[in-house]
Amino acid sequence: MRAHANDLRAEVEEDWRSIVNEATEREPTAAEADAFVHQAVQDWHGCSLRPAARVLMEFAERVTLAPAACVAADITNLRSAGWSDAAIHDAAQVVAYFNYINRIADALGVEPEDGLPHWGAGDSVSESATR
């Protein structure tokens, strides 16, 4: 989680429009980008997401929690939100890859990386990173 959150923080400013608001004119401030990642780690449901991004994240949650319960209507739902079949395929690959690598980490006792910021708690990255 922490390693992935760090990767998200590295990308969120440049791709802000793709996740938060297509119509936004300006890049987020560093504080806004930090706050977004904190919220995503704490509870992503509370993030301000553009509707198409939210539908994609709900798909990720569903595939992770109840893969055998997925139905064709889930894909129709993603298409209605504007996603192409190629994008839906790529999302399924990302979701499946992280379910795989999460299990490697949990099954084999992989330890968190030293020195990475702590996302999802506290008011600022630098403060929590010194804990």
Place this chain on the structure above:
Amino acid sequence: MAWIRTIPSDEAQGPLKQLFDAALLRAGRVFNIVRVQSLNPPVLKAGIGLYQAVMIGPSELSRALRELLAVVVSKTNGCHY
């Protein structure tokens, strides 16, 4: 330390050494999730290739969207790594 044996950087040879060297160039360190797979370099190599194709390769999905998907999945799984 992980719960299985892993190979320290100074003992890595051949294909594993190449993978560790590439990880150092890429990330400045050998991440624990990479090192834990050090007992089977071909699998490690294939996994890194899949990661790069899925997460960094060409896609309609932005890099941030893919990283947010990673966070959502890891959080849903309760995976702390």
